[in-house]
Amino acid sequence: MLPSQLYRLPSLQHLDVSHNLISSLNNEIKNLRVLQYVNVEGNQLEGLPVGILSLSLSELRLGGNYTHPVLWTLNSVNSPPSLLHTAAHALALIQPEQRYSTLPPAARLVLSRASVCECCGGPWFGPGLKLIRPIYGLFGLSSVPILFLSCSASCYSRFRKQSHPLTQPLHTG
Structure with a gap:
């Protein structure tokens, strides 16, 4: 690093x-x-x-x-998120931020460490789930593997299935 x-x-x-x-x-x-x-x-x-x-x-x-694309699946192997990170994600989705003051200090600390999910823009806790997607025609290369980190298993699944405009080959001419 x-x-x-x-x-x-x-x-x-x-x-x-x-x-x-x-x-x-x-x-x-x-x-x-x-x-x-x-x-x-x-x-x-x-x-x-x-x-x-x-x-x-x-x-x-x-x-x-x-x-190499052959390695993308292997390099996207994930461990399940911890129970703490799963609970924090669920709580952040259902508990408006202004009501965090009613939570215990340890819970507020965990929730204060949220990042923004690279796939859906929602709250993200912990290491995230890795997914490698190619971006075609970036910086003059045929494809560049971009490592996305998603916030949850459901977000990972949605992002993996969606046809993202940046992952479609660029057509010239």
């Missing part, structure tokens, strides 16, 4: 972290708005984070990673 300070360099234009045994990139890569060139060749990446979709890269080098 790269140091978190890297994602706070607003003027970074060129990132070459090739051949470093990196297994993931942080979604905070989206903060590197002027980034033009990324070389992550020869690492152990399964896919790129959703945050990369916010960038306007002129070149992306991705070869030599674990990103």
